[in-house]
Amino acid sequence: MKLEELWRAYHERLDANRLPYLECKACKHRFYYPRMLCPRCSSTSLEVKESDGRGKIFSLTRIQKKDGGRTTYGIVEFDGFRIYCNVLEDGKADVGGDVSVAFVELKGRKYPVARADA
Amino acid sequence: MFAGFAGRIYRKYEGSAFDLMSEAVAEALEMAGMEMKQLDGLVTTELPGIFDGKANLLMFTNQIRQYLGLKARYVDALDFGGASALASVHRAYKAIRAGEAESVLCLIGGKASDVRAKGVTVDSIDRAYPDVAVSPFDEFLRVNDDLNPVSDYALAAFRHSRLFGTTDGQRATIAAQQRFNAKGNAKALFKSDLTPEQVVASPMVAEPLHLLEIVYPVDGFHAFIVSKRQTRLRTLDILGYGEGHWHELPPEQEDIVSTPAVESSRRASFEAGRADAYELYDSFTITTLMQIEDIKLATKGKGGEFVEKHDLTYRGDVPLNTGGGSLNMGQPGFMSGGVLLEEALLQLNGMAEGHQVSGVNRVYLNGIGGWSRSHSVTLVLGEKN
Structure with missing residues (x-):
């Protein structure tokens, strides 16, 4: 996902009162600040998830x-x-x-x- | 390795940053007994806003050389904020040893007053210049009601207190002892008596940091001429050098109670206890406290006890920020590195009138840069055996 898509995905969730984050499908690392690659393992296979808050x-x-x-x-x-x-x-x-x-x-x-x- | 050096600091300089820069360079050349045409290298650094309030100087090393008339064959620009000054010396030293230059001007500073007038600091520059980005995550970061860089260091200080029991009084001890050193320094901006109790009684800015634990940004430049030439200054060498550059934002770091000095000091491979004086970055009291631990003068979490147990004045057993540090000199162009380096050279050359540590042969310096503490440079200066 490119940054623009990530931003859109984040804003959609935030505007609906839900807290998004990214989880790396490869190493399961979780992070909030959006970027297109996992800061731990560099995988670009990321999923936007929603926190329980x-x-x-x-x-x-x-x-x-x-x-x-x-x-x-x-x-x-x-x-x-x-x-x-x-x-x-x-x-x-x-x-x-x-x-x-x-x-x-x-x-x-x-x-x-x-x-x-x- | 140093032919000359100078620092010119003003609370508010009436004139252009280019003029102020020229004053410092002229003074350093005079000390070196050199002329501009004998310089053949430049290493410098820039931050937004510090050159007469301009958001950016395009190709700024050109602009500096155009103004000074500096014909260089070696030019380098660093981007480590407060840690740039110490790194510039190492870059110059390496260039000279590689035969790429003979005499390199290391130039660090800028005018903080134009940025100050806009009610921001360089670390919150985007509040005054909307087209300047401070991180790739501004969209979700700069919506917060913060007070960077103060609030970010306050978060480190708050957690340090909770994890290790570090007290306000312990941090205040650092500020008070540095003030004692400043009282002997004719160039210091703040010289009135100051007790730890007065530091703690000063207005709270961002809990737990009080006003007198926070550096005051001023206008100033430091010029250091690194050269092969022998001058009247003592022949010094680099006894240890290391850099640490962290890429994680603090929320993504394992913890926030350390600085990359952990890495830069390890790479410098110089046992901190062997130095005769210490110049450790003092943007905030907590910055200095964390470095005391990170360079291993004290174990992590014991920095507070360390500053209580030791005498940090220039007459003490652990002389620290011996000219009063930037807490008392002011922070030129939002970077304290030049202040640290000038003081180390004064000490090593026996020129620190009124605050001279006796028998200084090795000075341990550590610079920190970035509101998120991204950069650290460790530099140990002295005579090589």
Whole structure:
């Protein structure tokens, strides 16, 4: 699959509130950031799959905004792959904490964020 | 191997980056007792925005040589950000040994103030220049509300704390001890007293990193003339050299609490403990802390204990960032490598007035580049036995 097709496949799923990822049919490696070859074994035999949306926080940081607000940003591990995303939380989220994927709209497109479990 | 060197740093330089660059080159030539026409090589680096706010200089090594009037037979351009300076010296050294040049200008720097004025840093340059890409994954990466590069190093620092119990106070110790060194350095930008408590009390920027743990981007250039010529400077050699280049984005790395200094230091094959002084990249306190572990001054996870147990000042048992580092000199053109290298040469030549480490024969340098910590270069300078 070429990048353009991958992007389309990703956007279709994200817009439907589903979190896509790529799995290599050759070595089973899973990754999120789309490219046409597996970063582990270079196979071009890849499949777009959908995550169950349950994840754990790998790391996070609370960013102080210039307008006085705060946003939480992190690396989150879903089923076998990790992504950078913002984390919706109440200040108590921590490394290892459970999250569920949620989606935010930006310029007409949806993108994943993680919502910390209460 | 060094005929001359110079560093010119300004909080905000009133003039073109080309003028600022020329100032540094002229000063290095003066120290070397050389003229421009005696240079026959150039190794340099570019980042978007650092030449008078331009997103890109097409064929930038040409533009630099056109401005300087530098007739070269060896030209090389590096793309390792903060790690470029240390690599440029090695490229020049190899070219000279191969007979491809005699005297090579290594030129590193730029103006950060024009980028700063747009409210971004080079690592978030796409927020000011939409046609600049920062990764092949921007479509799904740059939708996040982040604060690169600070937030990315904050993620490393946060996880380091959770995995190893590293405290804010331990990281702050690095900043405070570097400030002590800066107080003896006439060229330092920040010289007021600073305690670890004051570092921790400074505004939180991206948890756990506070304002005074973060480098301030400034305008500046460093020029180093690597040459066969004997000058009044001490005859030095490369005692160890290694590069490490990681291709994975941090989420795709096995873990995020190390830097490619793990690899570059191993390739340098020089036991870190044998050096007399250390110049380790200090874009953030956590950058320095991770390198202390990665070059094996301390085992992974024990960097925090290490900085508490040792005296990192220029008078201490582990002199580290002996001129105050770029945390106190400022970070010229978003790259600290020139700051590290200039300080190492001052130390090795007994020219570090006010912050001279006594008996310096070997300096261990490590540079890091990229918001995702993609590059590391280890360079050990000293006299060959």
